[in-house]
Amino acid sequence: MPPMPISKSPLYKIVNPQSIAIFGASNRYGSMGTNLLNSIQSLGFTGPIYPVHPEKKTVMNLEAYLSVRDLPEIPDLAIIVLPTKLVPEILDQCGEKGIRHAIVVSGGFTEVGDEGKNLQEEIIRIARKHGIRFLGPNCIGAVNPYHRFNTTFFSYEQEPGFIGMASQSGSFITQMFDYLKRFGLGFSTGFSVGNEADIDLVDCLEYLGACPHTKVIGMYIETIRRGRKFIETARRIVPHKPIVAYYAGGSEAGRKASLSHTGALSGPDRLYDGVFRQSGVIRAFSIEELFDFCWCLGACPMPAGNRVIVQTNSGGPGAVAADVCSREGLVLNPLSEKTRQALSEYVPSTGSVNNPIDITFVRKNMDFFLTIPRILLEDENADSLLVYLLMPDQSIRRAMEAHGITGEKAVTEAKKFVDEQTRSVAALMREAVKPCIGFSFYTRVNRFVKNLQDEGVAVLPSPSRAARALSAMVKYVERRDRMIQNSD
Amino acid sequence: MPPMPISKSPLYKIVNPQSIAIFGASNRYGSMGTNLLNSIQSLGFTGPIYPVHPEKKTVMNLEAYLSVRDLPEIPDLAIIVLPTKLVPEILDQCGEKGIRHAIVVSGGFTEVGDEGKNLQEEIIRIARKHGIRFLGPNCIGAVNPYHRFNTTFFSYEQEPGFIGMASQSGSFITQMFDYLKRFGLGFSTGFSVGNEADIDLVDCLEYLGACPHTKVIGMYIETIRRGRKFIETARRIVPHKPIVAYYAGGSEAGRKASLSHTGALSGPDRLYDGVFRQSGVIRAFSIEELFDFCWCLGACPMPAGNRVIVQTNSGGPGAVAADVCSREGLVLNPLSEKTRQALSEYVPSTGSVNNPIDITFVRKNMDFFLTIPRILLEDENADSLLVYLLMPDQSIRRAMEAHGITGEKAVTEAKKFVDEQTRSVAALMREAVKPCIGFSFYTRVNRFVKNLQDEGVAVLPSPSRAARALSAMVKYVERRDRMIQNSD
Structure with missing residues (x-):
């Protein structure tokens, strides 16, 4: 009909x-x-x-x-x-x-x-x-x-x-x-x-x-x-x-x-x-x-399957995301050899290239938010990516102060800095062919989170909620495909 | 030891x-x-x-x-x-x-x-x-x-x-x-x-x-x-x-x-x-x-048992709270005859004196936030109270405007109004001998919620979360009492 x-x-x-x-x-x-x-x-x-x-x-x-x-x-x-x-x-x-x-x-x-x-x-x-x-x-x-x-x-x-x-x-x-x-x-x-x-x-x-x-x-x-x-x-x-x-x-x-x-x-x-x-x-x-x-x-492309990579720089939120994903029937495969090689120059010795991949820290912020997700999105063993988003206003403010930028100017410069960075991160996350969902304990008071959300990226307010939402997407695709198959 | x-x-x-x-x-x-x-x-x-x-x-x-x-x-x-x-x-x-x-x-x-x-x-x-x-x-x-x-x-x-x-x-x-x-x-x-x-x-x-x-x-x-x-x-x-x-x-x-x-x-x-x-x-x-x-x-007195009353003026949030309470093993008893009589003058014909009690609307705000909870807290068939808190800044602003109070003065007057009201509501909720937990979809951007939280009242961000937290309290009391009994 x-x-x-x-x-x-x-x-x-x-x-x-x-x-x-x-x-x-x-x-x-x-x-x-x-x-x-x-x-x-x-x-x-x-x-x-x-x-x-x-x-x-x-x-x-x-x-x-x-x-x-x-x-x-x-x-x-x-x-x-x-x-x-x-x-x-x-x-x-x-x-x-x-x-x-x-x-x-x-x-x-x-x-x-x-x-x-x-x-x-x-x-x-x-x-x-x-x-x-x-x-x-x-x-x-x-x-x-x-x-x-x-x-x-x-x-x-x-x-x-x-x-x-x-x-x-x-x-x-x-x-x-x-x-x-x-x-x-x-x-x-x-x-x-x-x-x-x-x-x-x-x-x-x-x-x-x-x-x-x-x-x-x-x-x-x-x-x-x-x-x-x-x-x-x-x-x-x-x-x-x-x-x-x-x-x-x-x-x-x-x-x-x-x-x-x-x-x-x-x-x-x-x-x-x-x-x-x-x-x-x-x-x-x-x-x-x-x-x-x-x-x-509504915001993400549909996942082709239930395999997910969790990317974090904080062990705890990564472990929680992984645990909830697993409970929800999602699978965290090891990263492919190709991915591990591509990552090697970005992950410090304290980090872990397992899944969840825990970067611990990076030399450049954009390695975490841009370079690494780009590599992970190409991993053949995964259908989706969850990324922990922690860009504290406080750290940016401190960075500005460390460079001698203070007062009103520090506020303006910090905004400019965050705005520039989010534009490219948003483009990557939004245009990925796999669902790429952010999670953060920050709200929109955090400019990075706000910008990403305003640019159409799904940034959920906790690891559990992101994991469960991804799992809902996988369920939807399964039911949809079964339905389409049966009606053929 | x-x-x-x-x-x-x-x-x-x-x-x-x-x-x-x-x-x-x-x-x-x-x-x-x-x-x-x-x-x-x-x-x-x-x-x-x-x-x-x-x-x-x-x-x-x-x-x-x-x-x-x-x-x-x-x-x-x-x-x-x-x-x-x-x-x-x-x-x-x-x-x-x-x-x-x-x-x-x-x-x-x-x-x-x-x-x-x-x-x-x-x-x-x-x-x-x-x-x-x-x-x-x-x-x-x-x-x-x-x-x-x-x-x-x-x-x-x-x-x-x-x-x-x-x-x-x-x-x-x-x-x-x-x-x-x-x-x-x-x-x-x-x-x-x-x-x-x-x-x-x-x-x-x-x-x-x-x-x-x-x-x-x-x-x-x-x-x-x-x-x-x-x-x-x-x-x-x-x-x-x-x-x-x-x-x-x-x-x-x-x-x-x-x-x-x-x-x-x-x-x-x-x-x-x-x-x-x-x-x-x-x-x-x-x-x-x-x-x-x-x-x-940490914020509430412990419940004596698992019987709860849900008070709301919005059917949906009340139904969700009731449903989650019930799933979590809490019991919503009918209100006692004494309670129903005491309530009769405050609940309009559109309302319902079942449990959840859905007031729909009240002539005076404080009936909902003060008089009715006070009556419900005395109900002998309940050990705890969940109250839906909806005091929209927008409505208060509109009320001020309706009284011809506008601009800066409206902002000040609205604050004063909310501050006065929350003080007495907070005192009631905090000093109750039964746990009295608020729930609201508003955050602390809403002055009513912020004031209550600052005065030590637990106001949780959704009906499900409030219901599950109350259930956790009931579980704690059960385990604690069993433990004390066994050690006697």
Whole structure:
């Protein structure tokens, strides 16, 4: 079956609207609707926004309308952030106006019990009557930074990214903006699906599978409502785009939490593990892992196999990376004879040309970051490279001082020095045909790390996390290839 | 057996010296010795430091001496950062001078093969002859911020902390300064043991067990050389102080990495698991976990059992915390009837008074952070509380703007607001008799998180990490109590 053109997706107009009507925004801080409108405005949405408000003439400096009937055009999308009991009537009015897409942010539906369940059935009926497709209720909306569109609670302040996300928790969309920014990452598109009264995870999968900005799909799952369709859809996508999922409903407590969160019944862990395996979906076991895996799968070329070289100048981090790689099923072969020879002039007597290769120290920084990785990437016995990245600002500062460069000038010179060095290292790591993943205990406060991440290199925050992410890549390739083979 | 008085430890003078001789420091940037001297000076060590240098009259603005014989007194400690082949002679001279404690930083001993092995045996002989006790070789030294003493590669720039660390990798001492600082944490004392030619992990355990500043002991282990003594020593310490260990030699690749790192032969994973269980040592499975576990064990009161309440206002993070708790053997009981009644006026209709308790939103911030935790901490069906902490700077800024407070004044007012709120929240969380651990995807860039951490509250960077750390505490208490019972 050919993939669906993205414009046919019920989600297309929802995250690419030309015009928006918003219900529930006011001039009062603290109201949810106002916050969402704030987010839309602050990302610089370019189309007209029509606040509908029963009293106000203006809302957040926009002309407001007493009723959706009064709008000068039929907006592509209605965003509804009203008290629960008002939702059915407003949705009906939207339908009468001709609006065919909506995001229902309001909560108080199936997740609160029987009365809410009836209300949810009512809005489904109304939507069907008018042919409205909608996200929610009880969701936080969506973000598509490529379209300068963000209906979620927080401002989206970074560049658009390559991670497409579908989440049964709004938190793992909107609260991840700041989290991802700390690694230089961002979303291509993100959906908070809420109670999935109409549009569900599977629809999001289809959209993200077709989305040209999305290199990898992340999912936060508390339940899968359409199991067979999920597997079918994922299997169509996985051969050309990786999918990573975190499943929170696997334990007794997780199941109960999901139930009261989105009113959904989750299943036993093993069942979901089976669904993921069958679908070719890679399972992550924490939110950090979910995004680590997405990062490497989206930023790096795919490994041809499970053989890895670990390069370090610190024995401990190297040993940890090696140990975790090994536990994760990756193999650390000895370096080839050719590699050992090529390395001989760069590795001091204190160093070790085993795998992990522990350089201990180098005469020139760039030997460690450039010359040695270049040699290692050519080793025929390895499919990937993990490199420990330690370029302490403190050492650079001391070096400057040692050369008599101090004060403001030292700061400028140090920056220039680091910037020059990272450019070439980034080019090497990014353009390698094998995955070349950095790991460091430093964050982006360290300019070297920041520069590399900004240039598209995956630099993970610890040896364990880098090793597990690489292992996820290997798993993906195995599942993908098996899938392609079976379909031949 | 009564615990050894700390002053009897061979490590006492090593991390509490009154005076230091240093060999291998020069005026040349980039030399290891110079860097170490730099670290000692920058922490403000108050005693005399005597650089010994064959040529220079001054080293780093200190009077230098041609030979250790020329020193005006017998220093408590010699730090040797010289080329391998010079070490034996210099150590011998130190002994003749009367020096009885040393740190041998130089590498090139057992870790590089047979020749190095002979050299190592030689320095052991020399040390024994003079009664010298020493750390190393092939180590990075030690840090004791309470004594303003730091011989490691990087400056120690935070407050002294409560984590005592013994590590077979220098990286996991010196490179963790920056890492721990990012959580408002620090070391009480840290030892890099290197090849353990004389002093080993067990000696460090004894020291840290007796150290009054050390609330919890962390260990990075590639091998244990004195197995029985390790178990004995740990069992003496665990009843009054928790020990957490990361073991890197458990896998095939980990074993090989350890061998070339410190020349030590590690054993199979199960063997070490057994040793840890027998010793009452809590095992961590990543470096992050090692410090997470130490953090909670050192900062919080111990839980009386495995029953936890998860409090959140975001369904997703709450569900993840619940799921991981459950997987880790923690139990989420329903809230007691008394608790549910006490909560009723604070939880809106969209919220859920199950466990996790999902407040969704509150009229007053302090209801979430103060009133509700206070009620939950009194629930008789729970031994601990995990609280999701989300106080976005952005929302506070928007609130200020909404009240017409803008520009510089908004920044000041927002700070004041957050500072006031955190003081009372910190007091509640810190003084609770049950462990009350925060979790947040925010870092210390978020002032609320920073303030809480600075006031001694454990705020972990994700639901999974908080849940696993709490589980480690429960495991510790179980092992400790079993140990105390058996010894009765």
